[in-house]
Amino acid sequence: MTDAAELRTRTSEFLAAHPPASTDRADFLKARFDAGLAWVHYPEGLGGLGAPRSLQAVVDAELEAAGAPDNDPRRIGIGLGMAAPTVLGFGTEEQKRRFLRPLWTGEEVWCQLFSEPGAGSDLAALGTRAVRDEASGDWIVNGQKVWTSSAHSARWAILIARTDPEQPKHRGITYFVCDMTDPGVEVRPLRQITGEAEFNEVFLTDVRIPDAHRLGAVGEGWKVAQTTLMNERVSIGGMRIPREGGMIGPVAKAWRERPELRTHDLHQRLMKLWVDAEVARLTGERLRQQLVAGQPGPEGSGMKLGFARLNQEISGLEVELRGEEGLLYDDWTMRRPELVDFTGRDAGYRYLRSKGNSIEGGTSEVLLNIVAERVLGLPSEPRTDKDVAWKDLAR
């Protein structure tokens, strides 16, 4: 069952049995999962058919043409992109059966409890402690996590915590699935420089996690987390964007519509950024063509770096271009947006929000190190923390 024609037939049969117009959305999604059409590259019985990942597009096109509801992937991005591959890769059969179906249908939202106030770029230095309660076999977790999106709506979290402080930092970590309804979990919105709160702080006080909710072996959490983090970065490069499709779009529009705003200095800067944005778009397109041709290169590792800088410079120019209007801001009201659009709202918002682009998902400084070491093969800086027990690290 790896053939596009067979998949198309299977999808039409499924649609005939579950007409989107007359089927309840939740029932439709559950049935789609059970038919193996959720993510065809997953194993049978877990929403897939063991087919090549590229064939998912065949199913999606058929379903879209039939007006079928989707699982609102943007709302459950952490679950789909990070939790699911990790559960699939390291979970027990029981864990896979329990978690993957409601994760995919969106019935249960997931969040990620990784970053801490004291562990950002150096995530492996994290200090949230998980201690085994010998009587029950459960783990008792205490600590603080930060920059958690969806924590206020999540049912489950993927969590990494320190189980052995005597070991060097990478070795004493264990990976868990944490129940966000546990009374020891407290979620507080974390207000950003934009005025709103996309993220949360999560305080964990004597949170009890059964050993059955551990993913992977005790002390192997760092290795498991690598799967999660690799999947965080893999999704880029698939989308085709039109010319002026990104942050440059609103600036170019304002330039064309508002001749009174134009100055020579702004024009010089605008054209430089327009060139950079268009070339970045071509680089994305080239990456996409490489992936389609089955020749993935290391070029993808640079895309986020490029876009972070571009978004920041372009939105900075836009605020300036707007002159007096640039002195205003649409709304500082503290809100908790469901979805975040970097190019949404006004120029001031874009300027402030894009400051996070060089921090979230790996700071630009760390990403430059990754390019230098993994792509260019440059030696790493001497490390002083490799063989030191976590408890003895400076903090």
Next chain:
Amino acid sequence: MTDLLYSEEEEALRSAVRDLLADRCDAPAVLARVETGTPHDRELWKALGEGMGLAGLLVPEELGGQGATHREAAVVLEELGRAVAPVPYLTSAVVATEALLACEGPEAAELLGALAAGRTVGALAVSLAAAPGAPFKGVRHEGGALHGELTGIADAVGADVLLVPVAGSDGADGGLYAVDTAQDGVTVTPRTSLDLTRPLATVTFDAARARALTPDAETAVRRALRAGAALLASEQLGIAEWCLTETVRYVKERHQFNRPIGSFQALKHRLAQLWLEVVNTRAAARHAADALATGGDEPHLAAALAQAYAAPVAVRAAEEAVQLHGGIGMTWEHPVHLYLKRAKADAIAYGTAGAHREALAGLVALPAP
């Protein structure tokens, strides 16, 4: 959308050119030649142009060429840039050839055949600094012969034939003429040039005999300069790649403070940043070459975009290479200065990045105030 990848045939072409250059055009050989009276390596040109048939890539088969496209010519230029090779490929096999392709008639066809065969070297007698949309100078046509002087002509030394624009009265287009350099009425005076591997000359015509190619010099020159600008981006990519690769190699080997200097974050970040720009340059250069080859996706825009992006990247790559090589990078002995000089000269050739941004502003409706 343009095809931004390299085909298997293009990769094979690259390997063949790279192998030949590795054999015949290493850095010491290029350095040894630059201060002699013959800046071009005629033997190497013979091997590339005649032996491998690369001089005729852009010329249709019925005119004696290979009938290939700008995509292949771009791959050749990447490799020539990487070797900073002293051969008149860009000026003869691309720019002069494109000018001739815009002309009709047996005179142009015969010259195209000669250029394609690699035995005759041609040069367009328009300043290397001229952007595709900028005005260019012409000489006078009087009594059936050419009179006047043109400056900034790249690779004129060593050219067998010059393609010379004539200015009519009141600035009218007087047409484009072919002038053999081996005649009494033509003087080619080499100028001491920043780029030792693509030297400039002043050419003087004193009753030089000339053959008319087309009455419309404007169209031929525009087409030639646009192709030059578009494909120069591939040469700049090759220059930038060499600079990055060599510098990465050097900082891994060079030890100071008891560690390879390439382990210092200050250097790693600069090189990683440069790598990002080289990756972008490749997309821009492939886009320009493919747009010219297929005529699709606005070739004017693609050429201006590629030059506006690639020119500063090649210069930065060469400047970073000089800096990160430390003292050795300042010596005449180390070849990095050849790349710096080529990159800086390329940033002016066929229009500066600024001139191309200005052209883009018109093309994408983002007018200056």
